[in-house]
Amino acid sequence: MTDTFKALVLNQQDGKTVATIETLGDADLPAGDVLLKVAYSSLNYKDGLAVTGKGKIVRSWPLVPGIDLAGEVLESNSADYAPGDRVVLTGWSVGEKYWGGYSQRQRVQSKWLVPLPDGLDAYQAMAIGTAGFTAMLCVMTLEEAGVHTDSGTVLVTGATGGVGSIAVAVLNRLGYRVAAVSGKAGAEDYLRGLGAAEIIGRDDMNQPARALEGQRWAGAIDTVGSTVLARVLAETSYGGCVAACGLAGGADLPTTVMPFILRNVSLRGVDSVMCPIDRRKAAWQRLVTDLPADALGEIGQVASLEQLPELAEQITEGRIRGRVIVDPNL
Numbered sequence: 001m002t003d004t005f006k007a008l009v010l011n012q013q014d015g016k017t018v019a020t021i022e023t024l025g026d027a028d029l030p031a032g033d034v035l036l037k038v039a040y041s042s043l044n045y046k047d048g049l050a051v052t053g054k055g056k057i058v059r060s061w062p063l064v065p066g067i068d069l070a071g072e073v074l075e076s077n078s079a080d081y082a083p084g085d086r087v088v089l090t091g092w093s094v095g096e097k098y099w100g101g102y103s104q105r106q107r108v109q110s111k112w113l114v115p116l117p118d119g120l121d122a123y124q125a126m127a128i129g130t131a132g133f134t135a136m137l138c139v140m141t142l143e144e145a146g147v148h149t150d151s152g153t154v155l156v157t158g159a160t161g162g163v164g165s166i167a168v169a170v171l172n173r174l175g176y177r178v179a180a181v182s183g184k185a186g187a188e189d190y191l192r193g194l195g196a197a198e199i200i201g202r203d204d205m206n207q208p209a210r211a212l213e214g215q216r217w218a219g220a221i222d223t224v225g226s227t228v229l230a231r232v233l234a235e236t237s238y239g240g241c242v243a244a245c246g247l248a249g250g251a252d253l254p255t256t257v258m259p260f261i262l263r264n265v266s267l268r269g270v271d272s273v274m275c276p277i278d279r280r281k282a283a284w285q286r287l288v289t290d291l292p293a294d295a296l297g298e299i300g301q302v303a304s305l306e307q308l309p310e311l312a313e314q315i316t317e318g319r320i321r322g323r324v325i326v327d328p329n330l
């Protein structure tokens, strides 16, 4: 007889998303070549949209959400993984199309997994989670575009969010001067603690910009989109780069071509979901060396599966600071 375990399950009733805690067995889990014991998952903006039903994230019902997880292999039909191996999983449409991390056990495809690098445990991996992994991809993107520590200040928008918090901490650790944009009252101590040298109110950046504004930023990591991203582009210095990964403020981009054609500014998109496996491994390795361990203590709070519906509401309203680590075993 297999053990039973609990999971948060999303169903659709009368066009509405309903989230319930259910007791499942291994036979209820989807097909896959690896069975995992989930140690931790996390709450990302996309999870908030899925659990509340506010965004069209879920593509297959019923669904166990949770776009990332870290844990241990229990059973494996893959030559690459054996029972006891510690792994991390982000993206690949897990928690959207495929069952994800809000469960004590999950069956997944081994090709989605990354071995947990030495120096990170499962808790730390999910304190980082998809958000922190994406922040690292953004930092790597700026480096590849030639934005170096002596280039000038790097701006991070949505700075108290999951991506933003880890981006600030990593950039500071690497030696960049970091400016942080936040709409949260009282965020200054938190952001300075992570290493921000300058704090800018969201209202200041959320004003429509002229085609070109004064040159302020050597580079930027934008998690917000829309009017804020348009202003960031107009304020980016000659030859600078903006790594755009998010849409917390909107999916539109009311800009002109002027920053691109007169200032040689580049706008680079960053996607974590379909990121190739070698780049994933490189980013996780960089997170071991370039993210100060004490920053994670500052950034993280732990939640149970039962707390997720309420926290999901909060993250979609921009009310969460830092990262929520989900412990399905609480």
Ligand SMILES: NC(=O)c1ccc[n+]([C@@H]2O[C@H](COP(=O)([O-])OP(=O)(O)OC[C@H]3O[C@@H](n4cnc5c(N)ncnc54)[C@H](OP(=O)(O)O)[C@@H]3O)[C@@H](O)[C@H]2O)c1
Residues within 6 Å of the ligand: 043, 044, 045, 046, 130, 131, 134, 157, 158, 159, 160, 161, 162, 163, 164, 181, 182, 183, 184, 187, 202, 223, 224, 228, 245, 246, 247, 248, 249, 250, 270, 271, 272, 273, 315, 316, 317, 318, 319, 320, 321, 322
């Ligand atoms: N491309 C990818 O692969 C990828 C991966 C992960 C995340 N993302 C995207 O990146 C974004 C951030 O994700 P996250 O997990 O860090 O979310 P999060 O924790 O909710 O952080 C988003 C932050 O954006 C700011 N914000 C919220 N609403 C806003 C608004 N209306 N206008 C301007 N700023 C607003 C808030 O920060 P302040 O209060 O400090 O301003 C909020 O904390 C999301 O859009 C998410 O979908 C994309």
